[in-house]
Structure formats: C-alpha cells, structure tokens
Amino acid sequence: MRVALLAIGALVACTSADAAFCRCQPDQPCWPNEDKWASLNSSTDGNLVKVTPFALPCHDPTFDAEECSIAQEHSNSSTYRSSDPGALQWSNWETWPEKDEQCYIETPQSTPCKQGRIPLLSVKVKEAKHIQEAVKFAAKHNLKLVIKNSGHDFIGRSSAPNSLQIFTHDMKEISIVDEFVPTVPVNTGTPPSTKAVKLGAGVQLHEMYSYLGSKGVMVVAGTANTVGITGGYIQGGGHSLLGWLHGMASDNALEFEVVLADGSLIVANDYQNSDLFFALRGGGGGSFGVVVSATVKAHPNYPTVVATLNYTTPVGASYWDGVGALQKHILEINDKGGSGFYGLIPNTPISDTQTVSALVFMATFVNQTDTKAVEQLMAPVKSDIKNAIGAEPYSDIAALPTLSTLYSSLLQGDDTTGHQMRLATRLLSRQFYESGNHTKLTSALSTIAYGPADGIVGAFVAGGQVSKNRNIDSGLNPAWRDTMVHLIAAHYMSPEMTFDEQKAFEANITNTEVPLLRSLEPGEMGAYMNEADADETDFQQSFWGENYPRLQEIKASRDPDDLFIARKGVGSEKWDDSGLCRA
Structure with missing residues (x-):
C-alpha cells in the first residue's frame, strides 16, 4: 500500500510540476471564464475579438459563398492578409501539424477547417495602454502570448496554438x-x-x-x-x-x-x-x-541610379554559366556603392510543355547621379554574360530623382503571399568573394532541386557602412559586419501535401540544403534570423554568434517568467516548438 501511495504521490507531483511549466489551455480550469475575458475587453476599450482562420468561410459546416468569394479574391494579397488577425503572409504557419489541424483556402469545401496555430483571441490594440492590459492579463492567467503586425514572418513567430494575440496593426503613427x-x-x-x-x-x-x-x-x-x-x-x-x-x-x-x-x-x-x-x-x-x-x-x-539586367535561357548549362558570370562582379559592384538583389528562377514553366530558366538583377546606387559611371561598371557584366549564354541580356540604367521614386515603383499594389513557403539561407562574407569562390557558389546552387517558381535570391545589401559600423554595441549578429551577400533559397510547398510529406520536405531543407550552403564557407558566418530556415540547427549561434550569451542574460533579467517566447527566439530553446510547454 505504501508503495502504491508513493507512486500516486509521485504521479500527482509530476502532473503538478508539468502544469506549472505549461501555458494554460482552453480545456483547463485555469482558462479565463467569460467574465474575465469581458474584463479584458473592457480594459482595452472593446478591442478584444475572437479570431477565426482566414479560410473558415470556404469550408463545411461554416461555408458561406459570399464570404468565401471575398477570401478567395484576397487570398494572395499581402495587405489584405495583414489586416486580418486570423491570417498570416505564409499560410503554412496557420497550420498545427502536430494536431493535424489546417484550414487552407485551396483545399475542398468538405475538408474540415481547424484553428491550427491561429490565436483564439486578439486584442486589436490602438495605444500603449491596450498593450499593457493584454500583457498583464496574459501573465496573470499564464496564457501563451503572440504579437502580430502584418504576419510577414518566415520562421513562425507571429502565431501559436491556443494563444492570445496582440495585434498592433492599427498603431499607424x-x-x-x-x-x-x-x-x-x-x-x-x-x-x-x-x-x-x-x-x-x-x-x-x-x-x-x-x-x-x-x-x-x-x-x-x-x-x-x-x-x-x-x-x-x-x-x-x-x-x-x-x-x-x-x-x-x-x-x-x-x-x-x-x-x-x-x-x-x-x-x-x-x-x-x-x-x-x-x-x-x-x-x-x-x-x-x-x-x-x-x-x-x-x-x-537621395537621388538614385538603378541598373537592371535580365535574361532567360532554355534549362541547361548555359544558364548557370551566365549566373557564374554575374557572380564574379558582385564584389566590384558593391564596392562602387551598389546594393540590390539578383534572383534566379531555374525552373519556370511558360507552357504545358516548355520550361525556361530566368535571371533578374537590380543594383541601386544611392546618392549617385552619374549614369555614365554606372554604364561603365555594368559593361563588363553584360559582356561576360553574353559570352556565357550566347545572347545579349536585356539591361537598363535609369537616374531617379529620389529613392522614394524607386520604392513607389517597386511596391506598387500588393506583395503576392498566401502560399506555403520555406527558406534555406546563409550569409556569405566579403572574403568568400575576394577569394574567387563565385564558381564554387554557382556549382552548389546548380545542384539544388527547384520546383516550379522556386528560386534563389542573392541580396547584396551589406558592405560599406554595414561593415564600418562594427563598433556599434548591439545584439545584431556580428557576421553582418563581414557579409557581402545574404543568400536565400526559397521553396514553395503544395497545400495538397500531407503533413508527413511537408515534414519530409522541410527536413530536406534543414538536413540537405542548409548544410550545402553552410559548406560553402565553414565557420561562423551564420544566417539572418528574419529570413532563415525555420528549423535552423544551432540557431543561437547562427542568428547571434557571440552575442547570444549576453542576450540570454538580458532575457532572464527582463522576462524571468518567459512570457515572451518567440519561435527560434532568445530563450526559446527551453520551450517546445509552439512555446506552450517547457522542453
């Protein structure tokens, strides 16, 4: 009997300890009752709302033809999604694979719509007082808290299951x-x-x-x-x-x-x-x-000179020869003040039977007006690409009166979002390019398997003052001070995939593609946390390098109870993937 009582006592103690280290769930007695939620609504001036998944009206038994039509019309609109507390920019973060919960706009009407990682309630905050009330309420009731403005996030920080959301969208000052x-x-x-x-x-x-x-x-x-x-x-x-x-x-x-x-x-x-x-x-x-x-x-x-260049080829070796021809000029372009992006789309269907490979390039020279100097800089780039692919690439150089003129052109309408996307990324150093490794880079990129519309972005947005600011004391990954290119491999997942198929797809990115990119430059360069593999291994080192221990200390001092746990954020290694229970 004594053994049995000891076993029961141990079980009770274990259960109590587990509960103490988990956020409160809706089916538990600790979950706030209607009166307490009403109190939060009152203290936030009536801005507490229940949240439903974006695609809910497109599924039985809640199908609503009119509302579904609106959701379908705006499904790929970044601005529309940003205004809805139940939508994220990348819809794979609306799902909860561990519980087999999803609500995709693309799946059949008969497919059940479940809440997934979409928060249950949201405070649509208008002022600091509303945020304070929501934070105090979450702390008092041990609730999982998430913060969303637009939901433009690649690693799952803007959503979590059974959570309370702070929605900052309306704070437009x-x-x-x-x-x-x-x-x-x-x-x-x-x-x-x-x-x-x-x-x-x-x-x-x-x-x-x-x-x-x-x-x-x-x-x-x-x-x-x-x-x-x-x-x-x-x-x-x-x-x-x-x-x-x-x-x-x-x-x-x-x-x-x-x-x-x-x-x-x-x-x-x-x-x-x-x-x-x-x-x-x-x-x-x-x-x-x-x-x-x-x-x-x-x-x-500032006034700005913009250089653009693009080409398409049949799928084949000449395409990658052109990519290599461009890569060897990135260092010089950056040294002359050029910042921008190149995009590689190696597998673009243009008909039911034909696929092409495309390259697009844009370099901006901010606070410059001399188009002739930029033309001279870009001339050998065009020549080398022409020799590589056997055709003249399209190119243009334009002087714009202001940088905002460029932004108004680039940011017309909406960004296209609402898809399921995962990334593999790495920061590449100036030394990597100085050592003539563009051939090694191109060879590695050519081995990646690209689905339709999958691609590579090379963001040459560092160098210059980014490197010179290395003495600024901040939490930024120190690798940025040595970076030349932020390299991103972007992959789309089909909503028709099962969660097991998605898991295998994501594992290939983490276990195959990221190591491939990391092997380009072994060492401490790391990755950019805002655009990274969502399952980055050793993310603490990859995202923050030598700054992580100091960030941990600040976190422990300012948030000792871990109220603010963001996926793959500082301190998140102590919690499960959803931030619901301590690991």
Missing part, C-alpha cells in the same frame, strides 16, 4: 522630429539633437515610404509592402538598399518605447535601459517586450 533628443534620466546632460522619424508599432513599409516621400525624408528600411518596420524587421537587424550608406536598420535606431513583461511602459536608448536597447537592435522580435514605437535616424530622400 508617423511623425518627423526635426530636433529629436533622446529621453534621459534626471540629472543627465542633454544629448545632441538629430533629425529623426518616430514610427508606431503598426506602420508598414508601403505606408511609411508614401508618407516620408511626400516630406522629402528617408529612413533605412526594407523592400516589401507589408513588413512592419518597428517589429521583427528592425529588431532582427533589418537589411536595406540604404545599408551601404547608413548601415543596418538596427544601427539607425535611436529610441524605443516598449511594454515589458510586468506591464510597465519604458523608454530604451543609449541613456536608460541600455540593456534593452542592445537587445532590441538585433536580438529578435517578440522576445523582450512589445515595442510601441521606434524612433530612427532620418536621412535625405
């Missing part, structure tokens, strides 16, 4: 501060002023560029419509076409307003809460608090 002075503690000397831009937590790039362009101002930011600048973008580092002149986006941050795990609203800059200022500049979004606003350096709306 943008202001230009001609003489910004950081907030300082009492009895601290007044720092020098600088021109700056203050951005609310819900501001997306297409909105920001439109406003700043009208004011003749520019900031260091990215090249996609629905990236939220104050969220994971700047908190993860933020590469930019302006990087060569002014460094990473995180290098340009001057001050953050942030809600911490205890519900307090604080200011973080070089003069107070400097530990958080370090962490929020490169340490990753969703791990240290909820950013209410970010104030960043303002720059002129």
